[in-house]
Amino acid sequence: MMGDKFLGFRRENGSAGVRNLIAIIPSVFCAAKVAQRIAQNVPGSVHFSHPVGCSQVGDDLDITAKTLIGVGRNPNFAGVVVVGLGCERFTPLELAQGIAPTGKMLETVVIQDVGDSIGAAEVGTRYARQMQQIASEQKREEMDVGELMIGLNCGGSDTTSGLVANPALGLASDKLVAQGGSSILTELTELIGTEHILARRAINGQVAQDILRVIHNMEERLKRQTQTSRNEKRKNLISTGNYDGGLSSVVEKSLGGMKKSGNAQFVEVFAYGDAPTQRGLLLLDGPGHDGEVTTGQVAAGAQIVCFPTGRGTPSGFPGVPVIKITGNPRTYERMKENIDINAGTVITGEKSLQQVGEEIYQEILKVASGKLSKAEVLGHDEQFCITRMP
Numbered sequence: 001m002m003g004d005k006f007l008g009f010r011r012e013n014g015s016a017g018v019r020n021l022i023a024i025i026p027s028v029f030c031a032a033k034v035a036q037r038i039a040q041n042v043p044g045s046v047h048f049s050h051p052v053g054c055s056q057v058g059d060d061l062d063i064t065a066k067t068l069i070g071v072g073r074n075p076n077f078a079g080v081v082v083v084g085l086g087c088e089r090f091t092p093l094e095l096a097q098g099i100a101p102t103g104k105m106l107e108t109v110v111i112q113d114v115g116d117s118i119g120a121a122e123v124g125t126r127y128a129r130q131m132q133q134i135a136s137e138q139k140r141e142e143m144d145v146g147e148l149m150i151g152l153n154c155g156g157s158d159t160t161s162g163l164v165a166n167p168a169l170g171l172a173s174d175k176l177v178a179q180g181g182s183s184i185l186t187e188l189t190e191l192i193g194t195e196h197i198l199a200r201r202a203i204n205g206q207v208a209q210d211i212l213r214v215i216h217n218m219e220e221r222l223k224r225q226t227q228t229s230r231n232e233k234r235k236n237l238i239s240t241g242n243y244d245g246g247l248s249s250v251v252e253k254s255l256g257g258m259k260k261s262g263n264a265q266f267v268e269v270f271a272y273g274d275a276p277t278q279r280g281l282l283l284l285d286g287p288g289h290d291g292e293v294t295t296g297q298v299a300a301g302a303q304i305v306c307f308p309t310g311r312g313t314p315s316g317f318p319g320v321p322v323i324k325i326t327g328n329p330r331t332y333e334r335m336k337e338n339i340d341i342n343a344g345t346v347i348t349g350e351k352s353l354q355q356v357g358e359e360i361y362q363e364i365l366k367v368a369s370g371k372l373s374k375a376e377v378l379g380h381d382e383q384f385c386i387t388r389m390p
Contacts, residue, residue: 003144004365006143006148007368008141008147008303008369009138009141011104012102012104013103015102015147015301017076018148018303020135020136021045021078022046022078022081022105022128022131022135023045023074024039024045024046024080024081024083024128025047025080026048026050026083027091027095028052028054028085028090029050029054032047034083034117034121035081035124036049038081038121038125038128042125042128042132043132045128054088054090057089060389061089063386064090065094065095066274067386068090068095068386069095069299070273070298073099073102074298074319074320076303077319078104078135078138079104079134080106081107081109081127081128083120085112086113087112092109093108096108105134107124107127140369140370145180146179147180148182148303149183150176150182150184150303150306150364151293151297151304151305152169152184152261152306153187153307154187154190154260154308155313156311156313157256158311158327160310160343161308161310162255162259163347164343164356165309166256166258166260166308167259167353168327168357169260170357171353171354171356171358171360172262172357172360173264174262174263176364177280177281182276182282183280183281184297185258185261185281187257187286189218190257190288191254191257192219194254194258198211198258198266198283201265202265203266203280210283218287262281264280265280266281267280267282268282269282269283269284270285271284272286272296284300289385291382291384292385292387294320294322295383295384295385296387303320304367305320305322307325308324309324310327311331314335314338314375314380315380315382316378316381316382317375317381317383321373323340323373324340324375325360326341326343327347329342329345337374339374340363341363
């Protein structure tokens with residue numbers, strides 16, 4: 001049976017991009033403003049400002065390095081301009097060398113070598129303009145849906161998230177995975193209490209053990225972080241907005257959150273900053289912070305992120321479309337300019353869960369083929385945030 005198609009950009013290493021942008025990536029926080037200025041000078045480019053890259057050691061620095069390299073390798077970017085300061089621990093050369101095997105356009109600017117930030121911005125702007133001119137000639141071509149990888153994320157959850165939005169996304173995810181595509185579930189802090197259910201869906205015993213191990217480790221990490229807190233409110237794993245939206249506990253939230261992954265079998269568990277080695281339903285070992293989740297998924301290769309939100313949130317990611325879905329019809333009416341899919345039509349009786357799942361799936365194909373998500377239209381890019389080791 002022939003699979004579904006989308007229109008994407010073929011990269012030098014054979015991967016498929018759904019956007020054709022130039023990424024301006026600083027290797028260290030000291031170079032972030034120069035990277036931002038370069039992006040402002042060149043339409044069709046995005047910058048990745050962050051507060052890390054130096055004064056880190058061990059695994060903490062390694063996660064930063066792997067994540068920045070992974071973002072640069074993402075197929076949504078036709079080219080990358082690396083911007084470094086020149087004395088940082090994670091050097092611009094290491095960042096560039098990590099991206100280079102993709103074969104995409106790549107240049108490096110080091111502020112201290114050029115002489116000052118004004119000169120570095122000018123050099124970087126020339127590089128980015130040249131790349132963008134070349135990228136502008138590339139045409140979209142038909143590709144199999146099996147080449148897509150989507151991130152499954154959620155934020156501002158309420159009761160309708162677990163009842164409607166997450167299960168509908170799960171149906172869309174199942175359809176994608178059945179055709180050879182990939183979906184990434186993460187937010188382990190919000191899967192606690194469901195690990196035994198998820199493990200039963202593992203493709204083999206090793207993956208089942210991995211699922212149990214990473215969720216157990218995350219629970220132990222949370223215990224360490226909260227055991228000395230004097231403020232009881234700081235120990236809550238769900239927000240005040242979750243409570244107000246009708247969620248009573250983290251287990252209730254987890255039972256709804258896991259529904260984003262549908263019913264497919266998990267084929268691999270992989271670490272934050274890494275890329276998976278298998279295609280299919282994947283579990284990324286990472287925390288529940290929206291930005292850290294999306295960043296880890298993009299670094300793993302996700303070209304699109306699907307994001308249910310019951311309470312509503314406008315946030316997006318630079319260069320990677322984020323499709324917003326709500327199961328709450330009131331939230332959709334309030335935030336129409338931010339929400340792409342109104343899954344609340346199931347609650348109002350206008351559509352079935354299966355119909356909304358198909359609506360989400362078709363939206364994924366449209367966005368993959370060039371339709372802008374609402375977060376893109378409004379310029380939201382808040383979700384770039386690299387996780388830190390405690």
